[in-house]
Amino acid sequence: MARSMERTAFGARGRRATAALGRRPSGTxxxxxxxxxxxxxxxxxxxxxxxxxxxxxxxxSVAGMLGR
Structure with a gap:
């Protein structure tokens, strides 16, 4: 249980750090x-x-539909 809480805290800290730097979380x-x-x-x-x-x-064809 302590390890899962530790991982959760670490993940939240990482998300805050990436948000502060203006970076997107991994996967996006x-x-x-x-x-x-x-x-x-x-x-x-x-x-x-x-x-x-x-x-x-x-x-x-696409350019024609867009009117160009």
Whole structure:
């Protein structure tokens, strides 16, 4: 029981420290960071598997729907 209370206190202290530093708790990521990680991989897969034309077509369609 004492160990679980010790771990709980340690976890709360860690959460306060990350909040004070303006950092996010582990397990969460800013959406822009997630996009920055996913876009290069998506580009690579599109080029490697020959889906570049499909990507361009879809991007064109989305741009058309957005009015650009």
């Amino acid at each position: 990521r800013h959406p822009l960071i997630a996009v920055a990680m996913a876009v290069p991989l998506a580009f690579l897969l599109a080029v490697v598997f020959g889906g570049w034309e499909a990507v361009v077509t879809q991007a064109s």
